Amino acid sequence: MSRVAVVGAGYVGLTTGACLSHLGHSVVCADIDAERVARLTKGEVPIMEDGLPELVAEGIESQRLRFVVGAAKAAASAEFVFLCVPTPQGEDGAADLSFVEDVAREIAPVLRSGTVIVNKSTMPVGSTRLVQRVLGEAGATLEQIGVASNPEFLREGTSVRDFLHPSRVVIGCDDPPIAVRVSELYKSLDAPILITDPASAEMIKYATNAFLATKISFVNAIASICEAVDADVREVAMGMGYDTRIGSEFLHPGPGYGGSCFPKDTAALLHMADVAGYDFSLLRGTVEVNRRQHERMIAKARRLVGGSLAGALIGVWGLAFKANTDDLRDSPAIYIVRRLQEEGAVVRAFDPAADESAAAVLEGVELAADPFEAVAGARLLVVATEWDQFRWLDFARVHDAMAEPAVLDTRNLLDSSALRRLGFSYDGVGRS
Ligand code: UGA
Numbered sequence: 061m062s063r064v065a066v067v068g069a070g071y072v073g074l075t076t077g078a079c080l081s082h083l084g085h086s087v088v089c090a091d092i093d094a095e096r097v098a099r100l101t102k103g104e105v106p107i108m109e110d111g112l113p114e115l116v117a118e119g120i121e122s123q124r125l126r127f128v129v130g131a132a133k134a135a136a137s138a139e140f141v142f143l144c145v146p147t148p149q150g151e152d153g154a155a156d157l158s159f160v161e162d163v164a165r166e167i168a169p170v171l172r173s174g175t176v177i178v179n180k181s182t183m184p185v186g187s188t189r190l191v192q193r194v195l196g197e198a199g200a201t202l203e204q205i206g207v208a209s210n211p212e213f214l215r216e217g218t219s220v221r222d223f224l225h226p227s228r229v230v231i232g233c234d235d236p237p238i239a240v241r242v243s244e245l246y247k248s249l250d251a252p253i254l255i256t257d258p259a260s261a262e263m264i265k266y267a268t269n270a271f272l273a274t275k276i277s278f279v280n281a282i283a284s285i286c287e288a289v290d291a292d293v294r295e296v297a298m299g300m301g302y303d304t305r306i307g308s309e310f311l312h313p314g315p316g317y318g319g320s321c322f323p324k325d326t327a328a329l330l331h332m333a334d335v336a337g338y339d340f341s342l343l344r345g346t347v348e349v350n351r352r353q354h355e356r357m358i359a360k361a362r363r364l365v366g367g368s369l370a371g372a373l374i375g376v377w378g379l380a381f382k383a384n385t386d387d388l389r390d391s392p393a394i395y396i397v398r399r400l401q402e403e404g405a406v407v408r409a410f411d412p413a414a415d416e417s418a419a420a421v422l423e424g425v426e427l428a429a430d431p432f433e434a435v436a437g438a439r440l441l442v443v444a445t446e447w448d449q450f451r452w453l454d455f456a457r458v459h460d461a462m463a464e465p466a467v468l469d470t471r472n473l474l475d476s477s478a479l480r481r482l483g484f485s486y487d488g489v490g491r492s
Contacts, residue, residue: 061085062245065138067131067163068181069096071107071219071320071387072212073144076180078112079223080142081119083248088126090134100127108386108413111220135167135175140245142178142210143191153327155184161194168198176206176238182265182325183209184332188232188258206238209258211265216319217384226251232261266332269325270343275310276317277349283313283490284356293490294472313489315392315444315470316353318381323350323390354392357442357470358399360487364466365439370404373463375428375435378445378471379411379418386413388421393444396470397425400442410434412447432461439464446471455482 062085066077069091077089091097096106103120105113119125128134135141145163150156160183167177177195179187192207209232214222229246231253233239239255246253256264283293293313301308317323326347333340358369365372381391388394397407401424410428411418419427428434431450435441435458443450451473459465459482466485467474476486 062139063137064088064140064142064245065090065131065134066142066144067091067134067167068144068146068159069093069100069127070144070146071109071216072180072214073142074100074105074107074116075109075112075214075219075223076142076144076212077125078115078119079220080245081122081125082115082224083245084124085245086124087119088128088134088138090128090131092129092131094129097127097129108217108384109219110217110384115220131163131166132170136170137172138175139172140176140178140242141167141171142180144180147181147183147324149324149327153331155182155324155328157183157187157190160187160191164191164194165198168195168200171195171200171205173201173204174206175204176208176242178242179207179209179262180212182211182269182321182328183262184328185259185262185266187262206233206235206241207258208233208238208242209261210242211261213265213268216387217382224249229253230256230261230264232256232258232264234258266325266329269322270329270346272310273317273322273326273350274343274346276312276314276322277346277353279311279313280316280353280489281349284353286490287492290492291490292492296490313472314353314446315357315396315489316350318390318392318395320381320387320389323347354395355399357392357396357468358403361396361400361405361440361442361468362403364468364485364487365464368404369400372405372439373437374400374405374407374440374442375431375438375462376400376407376409376442376444377411377431377434377450378443378447379409379414379422380445380447383446383448386415386417388414388418391445392470394421396442396444397422401425408434408436408438411445412449432457436461437463440466440468442468442470443473444470446473450474455479455484459483 064087066089077087081087145159147155188209286293297311379393408426469488472488
């Protein structure tokens with residue numbers, strides 16, 4: 061059992077802290093938000109993440125998981141300090157490391173000899189060394205402090221499962237005994253452990269996200285061609301996916317990828333490529349196809365209402381960037397809603413996980429209490445997030461509630477034949 065501090069109690073930090081405590085380590089999770097810490101101490105988990113409330117409750121009960129305000133308090137007695145603070149996109153596309161640097165400065169004076177700082181947040185190549193330098197400048201004795209990169213590959217919504225059943229654990233560190241110490245934290249997990257130099261570990265994270273984003277843009281591009289040649293992209297993706305060199309995951313066409321990671325990480329990698337003097341035209345293409353894919357949804361909506369969105373009442377189902385999360389960051393659904401509004405449409409939206417925070421993000425959008433209320437009197441229904449519950453609704457009732465029965469299914473979630481039989485006009489993505 062090791063003593064671990066986790067700095068930052070967001071999606072990554074909270075999952076990391078709760079899962080490490082589940083694995084038997086003693087974890088102190090720090091955040092700067094006193095209210096968040098107070099709620100977590102009572103076992104109230106502020107994000108929607110399958111299995112996380114149970115692990116937090118287990119950790120509190122077993123006294124292996126505590127929450128405190130302030131990084132220094134958590135780091136003072138730790139053998140490992142996980143940095144899980146945000147690295148938002150700066151103005152030039154590069155990741156902004158100021159939160160990371162602030163934490164490094166704050167904890168440097170209190171670190172014990174032998175402590176290892178572990179960079180968990182997605183940080184550009186060179187960050188392990190940057191953290192080392194900042195710690196040194198702020199008074200840490202570098203001969204006694206280790207720094208390692210240990211990128212996370214957690215998907216929101218399934219992050220607990222992803223943490224406990226990882227495809228691999230990557231540790232980047234120049235000092236082999238320190239890398240081995242970090243790897244021992246995960247020794248009860250059944251996963252390959254890859255120990256590399258810090259730069260390679262950092263690059264693995266960016267290359268992975270950029271590759272997955274490219275896979276999505278690729279299938280979205282194929283979907284656009286399928287529409288023109290009367291093919292069905294779902295059949296095409298299935299046929300491609302059986303090729304084990306390709307694999308079937310991340311081949312679902314949609315409104316374009318979103319969320320807090322792919323848009324930010326592709327921008328950061330493009331920036332890194334620029335600085336390195338490499339013209340990463342392939343990745344620029346991925347990003348551009350994604351932007352156009354969002355916009356194609358607006359063109360489809362326009363067509364379905366007869367040419368102009370001005371004055372049209374539109375019901376939108378789903379606001380989160382994907383199903384089973386309440387995260388609205390860089391959500392394609394939010395982009396679609398804003399663009400519909402820009403074109404003069406009036407939007408009423410329903411999302412099963414949306415709360416007051418959605419209302420704050422979406423000025424001028426009425427939030428409906430259920431899917432039927434969202435489409436009452438509407439000329440178009442836009443399915444923007446693939447929540448499973450939307451599949452099984454009473455579509456005869458939806459039909460009767462709408463002014464014009466038309467559906468834009470940006471996630472290919474619904475049964476188009478059944479909808480057409482009920483009298484709906486239907487358009488999906490990559491389907492003739
Ligand atoms: C992503 C990666 O999948 C994780 O491995 C990584 O750890 C994480 O970013 C991160 O860097 O922290 P996440 O953003 O939670 O995870 O969500 P994904 O499930 O990857 O979905 C991202 C976006 O792609 C969503 O908008 C989703 O709807 C879209 N998507 C995904 C598709 O349009 N098609 C697909 O086939 C898959």
